[in-house]
Amino acid sequence: MIDQIDKNIYNSLDFLPEGYFIVNKEFKVLYWNKSLEVLTNVSKGEIINQKLDAIFPNFGLPVYQKRIEPIFTGGPPVIFSGKLHKKLFTKKENEEGHFFRITISTLPLDGGISNALFSIEDRTEIYSQIDELFSIKEKAINEIHEKERIHKKLLNQHKEIEEAFATLSVKNQEIEIQKQRLQELNATKDKFFSILAHDLISPFNALLGLSEIMIKHVKAHSNPELNLYIELQNQTLKQTFSLLENLLEWSRTQTGGIKYTPKTIALKQIVADNVELHNLKFSEKRIEPEILIDNSILVYVDPNMLSTILRNLISNTIKFTPTNGKVQISASEFSGNTENPNKLVKIAISDTGTGISKENQQRLFRIEENFTTYGTNNEKGTGLGLILCKDFVEINGGKIWVESDPNSKMDGKGTTFFFTIPRV
Amino acid sequence: MLNELHLEVLKEVINIGVGKGAEVLNTMVQSHISLEVPEVKIFGSDEYSRFQEHFSETDYSIITLPFNGELNGFSKLIMSSEHAAKLVDAFIGKHGASIEMDSLRVDILSEIGNIITNAVMGTLSNMLSLELGYIVPSYEMGRKDIIIPKEIIANASAILYAQTHFKIEEFETKGNFAIFFTLKSFEALVTKIQLFLGENFSSESLK
Structure with missing residues (x-):
């Protein structure tokens, strides 16, 4: 075909x-x-x-x-x-x-x-290339999906890490607060033992010494001598008692043992009562304290705490004021405090004493400083009084500070302690 | 000129042809394919712009079967590139793969177009006893201005247009089938339709 x-x-x-x-x-x-x-x-x-x-x-x-x-x-x-x-x-x-x-x-x-x-x-070659392209494309898509999956996983992990960091940061802050609290507690403990170790041992040693002298030589000493020893013993006991009293109150404040029970009281009366407690000491230094407080001023405070504040500040002012010096306690209305809109009264206890250097002024209210000095007649302080004052003033909603001129011996300016408390 | 009855005959020819095409397509894929022809129209030489209103997409894939003999012209399956890609996906079982695979698309669309154009033209020639010769079909891709052949524009001609819907299970694609006749051919077509009507229907039944 x-x-x-x-x-x-x-x-x-x-x-x-x-x-x-x-x-x-x-x-x-x-x-x-x-x-x-x-x-x-x-x-x-x-x-x-x-x-x-x-x-x-x-x-x-x-x-x-x-x-x-x-x-x-x-x-x-x-x-x-x-x-x-x-x-x-x-x-x-x-x-x-x-x-x-x-x-x-x-x-x-x-x-x-x-x-x-x-x-x-x-068309074998073309289809083989096409199949290869399909395979590459499929592989690329799978890789993209895998990368997307990993990326998503990483994002989740990143988020988890960020959350963990945030939690950690909060925990760190809590730890930091606890650490500060522990430091304070540790300082409290150190102060407590320091007082026990030094401030209580010394007067007891003195008391033991005096009592041993009296036992050994009671027959050999004359009455005036024995009288002197007894007076010395009495003075040491008073100081030790004062120390113990402060120590006890301070430790109670630290452990929450003192309850804040405020009431309305007349300021002048409570100041006068506490001045009277120190009349003997004032007399010894021939100081006539002046109370410049209006009878009408009423304050809303815990009376026991205010008494402790006044007792310590009056005791301090006597200690650092020389014989024939001047002590003045006054009160005035305190304003200009935007943080505390309540009415406050400012109490000032000033003397013509030795004054306190700027450096020491900053150490006065800090427990970790363990700052104490001897008075004009070598009176020993407890180192706790002003710390107690600060704690009690703050519990009552006020503030405490000091103004002093260390060169006051020359011009008689001395030191003034101020504190504020709520006025009725 | 073409009357309502002539148009009915052409609608019938296209429906039978498209049905035969669908039968063949169904032997090639697992999914069932049905083809529907919701609209058949004739556009004269002064109505090309109206014809082009049916094509609003940017790119098209076209399979052309040129024919000659008692009639001269071009039989075309015209699909937007997006619908063509979907149709190819159905045949190869891979979704979204065919758009960038030109060789694959050309091969598969050429066969699909060949099946449909052959089925319609075979039905047309058989029913109207037309002696037609064919040239090997070709595939083209481009903007919509390649849809109407230059020879048709140069010589006032007529277009037999049929919208086709491919339904392949869960998705549907749209295509367009068109036969572009030269004017003489169109006149010959009308004569052949009249002969067909005379042979198959009595004059009473045609009234």
Whole structure:
């Protein structure tokens, strides 16, 4: 059925890279070019004059027959894409297919019938590249998802760490507060033991010494001498008692043993009562204290605490004021305090004493400083009095401070302690 | 000129052809495909702009089957690139993969277009006893101005337009089928339709 002209054409098809073959209406293969021998591994000798579906069974399936049949009656060309018909050129079921794009067109013959010309283009390389691209894309997407997952996880961890840091910061603040509190408690404890170790031992040693002298030499000493020893013992006992009294009150404030019980009282009266307690000491130094307080001033305080404050400040002022010096206790309205809108009264206890240096003024109210000095007659202080005063003034809603001129001996300015308490 | 009855015949031809195309497509994919033709219209040579109103997308994929013989023209399946990509996805079972895979898209869309254009043109030639020759189909991608062939614009011609809906299970894509006839061919088509009507229906039934 193939004449000489056709033969020349078909011989030239052998040299084209695409595969070409021709089948007749009975599906018998009439032509098979050389490229197809390479592409399908089927030689011309094997397939020429054989039915196409005898070599490649899938061509016999109805779905393909139905599409190819119109070609033999001059129907339009048919296209099979490589991707969707991979198994078309396989000989066995389990054989790996080929990505061949097939175009079938008519080769009209006489009598209204046609042969079918199959053109085969190998798309394996392109599809392999496409598959590789799919694989790379899928891998990239997976990597992106993995990175997103890790990023999300890191963000969560970062958030958790931030929260942990915030908690830690709060804990650190709490620890810092506890640490400060512990330092204060430690200072309190140190002060307590320091007082026990020094301030109580010394007077007891003196008392023991005096009492031993009296025991050993009671018969040898005259009455005036014994009287002196007894007076010395009495003085030491008073100081020790005062020390113990302060120590007890201070330790009670530190352990919360003192309850703040405020009431309205007349300021002048309580000041006068506490001055009177010190009359003997004032007399010894020939000091006449002046009380410049209006009878009408009423204050709202814990009376016991105010008495302790006054007792300590009066005792101090006597201690540091020389013989014939001056002590004045006055009270005036205190304003200008925006932090505390309540009315306050300011009490000033001033003397013409030795004065306190600026450096020592800053140490007066600090428990950790353990600051004490001897009076003008070598009176010993407890070192606790002003600390007690500060605590009690603050419990009553006031403040305490000092103004002093250490050179007051020359001009008699001395020291003034101020404190404020609520006025009714 | 084409009357309502002629148009009914053409609608029938296209529906039968598209139905045959769907049958073939169903043998190629696991999912069931149905094709519907909700609208068939004829546009004359002075109505090209109205025809183009049906194409509002930017890029299109077009499969063209040129034909000659008793009729001359081009049969085309026209899909927006987005809908074409969705259709390819359904055939290869990979979502969102085909947009950037041009070779894959060309191969698969060429076959889908070939199946539909062959089915419609085969039905047309069989029903109206037309002797037609065909040239190997081609694939084009580009802006909507490539839809109407230059030969058709140069020679006053007519367009038989049919909107097609592909329904593939959970998703739906839209396509457009169009046959561009030269004017002489269109006149020949009308004659063939009249012959078809005369052969198949009595003059009483046509009234």
